[in-house]
Amino acid sequence: xxxxxxxxxxxxxxxxxxxxxxxxxxxxxxxxxxxxxxxxxxxxxxxxxxxxxxxxxxxxxxxxxxxxxxxxxxxxxxxxxxxxxxxxxxxxxxxxxxxxxxxxxxxxxxxxxxxxxxxxxxxxxxxxxxxxxxxxxxxxxxxxxxxxxxxxxxxxxxxxxxxxxxxxxxxxxxxxxxxxxxxxxxxxxxxxxxxxxxxxxxxxxxxxxxxxxxxxxxxxxxxxxxxxxxxxxxxxxxxxxxxxxxxxxxxxxxxxxxxxxxxxxxxxxxxxxxxxxxxxxxxxxxx
Amino acid sequence: xxxxxxxxxxxxxxxxxxxxxxxxxxxxxxxxxxxxxxxxxxxxxxxxxxxxxxxxxxxxxxxxxxxxxxxxxxxxxxxxxxxxxxxxxxxxxxxxxxxxxxxxxxxxxxxxxxxxxxxxxxxxxxxxxxxxxxxxxxxxxxxxxxxxxxxxxxxxxxxxxxxxxxxxxxxxxxxxxxxxxxxxxxxxxxxxxxxxxxxxxxxxxxxxxxxxxxxxxxxxxxxxxxxxxxxxxxxxxxxxxxxxxxxxxxxxxxxxxxxxxxxxxxxxxxxxxxxxxxxxxxxxxxx
Numbered sequence: 001x002x003x004x005x006x007x008x009x010x011x012x013x014x015x016x017x018x019x020x021x022x023x024x025x026x027x028x029x030x031x032x033x034x035x036x037x038x039x040x041x042x043x044x045x046x047x048x049x050x051x052x053x054x055x056x057x058x059x060x061x062x063x064x065x066x067x068x069x070x071x072x073x074x075x076x077x078x079x080x081x082x083x084x085x086x087x088x089x090x091x092x093x094x095x096x097x098x099x100x101x102x103x104x105x106x107x108x109x110x111x112x113x114x115x116x117x118x119x120x121x122x123x124x125x126x127x128x129x130x131x132x133x134x135x136x137x138x139x140x141x142x143x144x145x146x147x148x149x150x151x152x153x154x155x156x157x158x159x160x161x162x163x164x165x166x167x168x169x170x171x172x173x174x175x176x177x178x179x180x181x182x183x184x185x186x187x188x189x190x191x192x193x194x195x196x197x198x199x200x201x202x203x204x205x206x207x208x209x210x211x212x213x214x215x216x217x218x219x220x221x222x223x224x225x226x227x228x229x230x231x232x233x234x235x236x237x238x239x240x241x242x243x244x245x246x247x248x249x250x251x252x253x254x255x256x257x258x259x260x261x262x263x264x265x266x267x268x269x270x271x272x273x274x275x276x277x278x279x280x281x282x283x284x285x286x287x
Numbered sequence: 288x289x290x291x292x293x294x295x296x297x298x299x300x301x302x303x304x305x306x307x308x309x310x311x312x313x314x315x316x317x318x319x320x321x322x323x324x325x326x327x328x329x330x331x332x333x334x335x336x337x338x339x340x341x342x343x344x345x346x347x348x349x350x351x352x353x354x355x356x357x358x359x360x361x362x363x364x365x366x367x368x369x370x371x372x373x374x375x376x377x378x379x380x381x382x383x384x385x386x387x388x389x390x391x392x393x394x395x396x397x398x399x400x401x402x403x404x405x406x407x408x409x410x411x412x413x414x415x416x417x418x419x420x421x422x423x424x425x426x427x428x429x430x431x432x433x434x435x436x437x438x439x440x441x442x443x444x445x446x447x448x449x450x451x452x453x454x455x456x457x458x459x460x461x462x463x464x465x466x467x468x469x470x471x472x473x474x475x476x477x478x479x480x481x482x483x484x485x486x487x488x489x490x491x492x493x494x495x496x497x498x499x500x501x502x503x504x505x506x507x508x509x510x511x512x513x514x515x516x517x518x519x520x521x522x523x524x525x526x527x528x529x530x531x532x533x534x535x536x537x538x539x540x541x542x543x544x545x546x547x548x549x550x551x552x553x554x555x556x557x558x559x560x561x562x563x564x565x566x567x568x569x570x571x572x573x574x
Contacts, residue, residue, distance in 0.1 A: 013458060108541070110404040111422070111456035116397035135398070136457075143458040169398035170423075171300060171430040254395070 007089040009096045013144050016097050020058070020145060028055035032147035032174075033093075034138060037061040038078035038192035042153060042182040044091040049179045050151045051092055058145050059088055061098040066105070067133025078192050097145065104140060113139045115169070118255050119162045122271055123282070126245050131162050138163055142172050150174050155181040155189050157271060157284040161255060181283070183209065189283045196279040204240040204276050208283055211235045215247070216270045216287045225249045225259025236274060245273035245280070249287065263287065294376040296383045300431050303384050307345070307432060315342035319434035319461075320380075321425060324348040325365035325479035329469040331378040333438045336466045338379055340436045346375055347428055348385040353392070354420025365479050384432065391427060400426045402456070405542050406449045409558055410569070413532050418449050425450055429459050437461050442468040442476050444558060444571040448542060468570070470496065476570045483566040491527040491563050495570055498522045502534070503557045503574045512536045512546025523561060532560035532567070536574065550574065 010016040020030055031054030033046045043059075050057045061084060068074035081098060088096055112132055119131035142150065152160045160178050167176055182190045187209030188202075197205055215232040219225060232247045249258050252267035268287035273280060297303040307317055318341030320333045330346075337344045348371060355361035368385060375383055399419055406418035429437065439447045447465050454463055469477045474496030475489075484492055502519040506512060519534045536545050539554035555574035560567060 106455075108404070108452070109456050110402060111453055112401045112403070113457070114399045114401065116399070117395070118397070140456075140458050143460060146460065165395070166398055168393075169396050169427075170400070171427050173430060173433065 007085060007093060007096055009085070009098060011099055012103055013099070016058070016095070016099075016144060017146075019095055020056075023056045029148045030054055030145065031057045032141065032145045032150040033057065033059045034141055034150065034152070035059055035061055036063045036077065036192070037081060037084050037098075038195070039084045039087050040182075040190050040192065042155060042190035044087060045182050046151045046153055046179045047088065047091040047093050049177060050149065053149045053151075053175075053177065054147070056094045057092070058095045058097055058147065059093045060141055060145070061096060062104060062137065062141075064104075064133055064137045065101060066136060067127075067130050069127060069129055072127070073193075078195050104137065112136050113166065113170070115162050115166050118158070118165050118253075121255055121257075122246055122248070122250070123158050123273065126273065131159070134159055135162060135166050138166065139170065139172070142167075142174050147174055149177060151177045151179050153181060154178045154284070155191065156282070157269060158255060161253060186210075187213070189281075191281065193279060193281065197276065201276045201279065205279075205281060207239040208236070208241070208272065208274060208281060209285070211239065212247070212270050212272055212283060212285050215249070216285050219249050219263055219268065219270070220287050222262045224261050225263060226261075229259075232270075232272075236272075241274045241276055243275045245275070247272040247274070252286070294372060294380060294383055296372070296385060298386055299390055300386070303345070303382070303431055304433075306382055307343075310343045316435045317341055317432065318344045319428065319432045319437040320344065320346045321428055321437065321439070322346055322348055323350045323364065323479070324368060324371050324385075325482070326371045326374050327469075327477050327479065329440060329442060329477035331374060332469050333440055333466045334375065334378040334380050336464060337436065337438045340438075340462075340464065341434070343381045344379070345382045345384055345432050345434065346380045347432070348383060349391060349424065349428075351391075351420055351424045352388060353423060354414075354417050356414060356416055359414070360480075365482050391424065399423050400453065400457070402449050402453050405445070405452050405540075408542055408544075409533055409535070409537070410445050410560065413560065418446070421446055422449060422453050425453065426457065426459070429454075429461050434461055436464060438464045438466050440468060441465045441571070442478065443569070444556060445542060448540060473497075474500075476568075478568065480566060480568065484563065488563045488566065492566075492568060494526040495523070495528070495559065495561060495568060496572070498526065499534070499557050499559055499570060499572050502536070503572050506536050506550055506555065506557070507574050509549045511548050512550060513548075516546075519557075519559075523559075528561045528563055530562045532562070534559040534561070539573070 031050035033050050113135040115135045186206035188206045215228045218228045252269045271284040273282045318337035320337050400422040402422045473493035475493045502515045505515045539556045558571040560569045
């Protein structure tokens with residue numbers, strides 16, 4: 001017999017709450033890791049981090065239509081629940097919560113949670129409905145699961161900051177933990193969307209993190225933000241990226257702009273979104 | 288010694304949660320009655336109703352700046368916490384939660400909860416920021432207090448329906464109870480804003496409910512909505528009301544329009560907003 005716990009699957013809020021209620025009655029702490037499935041080692045590292053802070057870990061799997069624009073990849077987003085379940089059981093997850101869309105958005109649904117400020121620039125500019133969709137579904141997941149702690153990857157750094165703001169602003173009784181980004185050997189951040197890359201594109205993709213690290217070192221050494229951003233953009237184009245949505249140095253918490261000169265004492269983060277062919281990649285690193 | 292419990296006052300989320308946590312540890316059920324203070328018998332009836340469903344009742348007192356437009360009566364809204372406290376203790380309330388504005392909206396606050404659909408017509412048209420302000424602060428209060436049950440007056444009928452929608456849509460784990468409107472002898476709904484009325488205006492105000500009741504009877508008897516609405520508007524003007532924001536028959540749950548003919552089997556509600564001098568009054572009754 002394996003030591004790992006059996007993986008329960010809940011499809012409804014009712015079943016989910018019944019299980020969490022039973023855990024609570026035993027005095028157990030509950031952790032939540034929200035995902036859109038298509039799990040990889042990055043997600044499993046979130047599960048393992050959650051297990052350090054909670055006795056029981058719920059992973060939610062919901063490809064949220066509200067955070068995709070009509071032109072985006074909702075229909076083609078990678079899905080494979082059987083494999084996800086095996087990986088979660090192996091990682092020690094206790095419950096997979098995989099509702100369908102009508103369980104999350106029943107007829108008549110008409111409420112939106114909007115986080116201003118930190119959600120406005122970068123991804124917010126390029127994907128106008130993204131953070132509204134995220135904030136609404138995360139508020140619902142928190143209310144459905146009622147976790148003590150929730151783990152989000154730093155890979156989606158702006159999302160993590162939006163959720164921290166959301167939790168503070170709405171007094172959601174949950175502790176948010178940001179988990180370090182897991183990377184391939186060449187530094188490419190693990191992402192479900194990496195599955196879209198051809199072999200040649202995959203080689204180019206690996207240079208993103210290298211260029212961002214150079215940029216972070218330059219800014220940390222007192223270099224001007226405007227110069228570092230321009231040089232990084234040039235380097236990306238030379239490396240073979242087809243387009244650059246942004247590559248910027250921002251304040252690490254509220255994501256306000258820094259520069260054009262040196263950042264001084266400001267906590268800072270380099271954030272980038274680029275395209276290779278049809279695939280859009282995002283990444284970020286601390287300065 | 289009086290039998291009534293001592294009234295505790297909490298000014299911060301931390302103090303509030305400490306008290307509620309202690310009650311929960313004893314297995315007690317907690318009820319919440321959100322108010323803007325300036326309490327009257329109507330509010331106390333909500334407290335007594337909450338006491339029927341909960342072991343401990345929290346009344347929140349917060350005049351929420353976010354739900355007043357700049358032209359509205361935020362600054363002059365009646366306030367008197369000492370009297371409110373006496374009335375609450377007498378009614379059996381256990382805890383008054385009276386935060387100041389920076390406790391509810393700390394620096395950097397930037398999240399908004401928006402309920403579409405049911406919040407759009409009637410009050411939503413006349414007071415565009417009202418329900419956004421209400422939905423956001425009520426979500427916060429629910430997350431701060433974590434009540435088992437919350438009581439709202441039917442006096443603010445559209446608000447009650449907006450909150451029911453909000454609770455369903457965001458999966459807030461709280462039961463909503465609507466409390467019947469308390470009325471003066473002539474039928475005028477009790478309201479903190481009645482304090483603005485002169486003696487002459489008070490006489491006119493008492494006719495609102497009479498006209499609405501006639502309208503409801505006419506529609507219930509199969510009369511056409513369009514006729515009932517027109518006759519009621521004429522009657523209000525004849526009775527001395529200075530202006531009519533609306534007097535309408537609406538679907539009782541989603542507040543969609545009914546008519547112009549008879550309502551058939553639809554659950555229906557008559558809702559009205561009128562002005563006497565500078566004072567705006569709202570009321571509603573079941574058909």
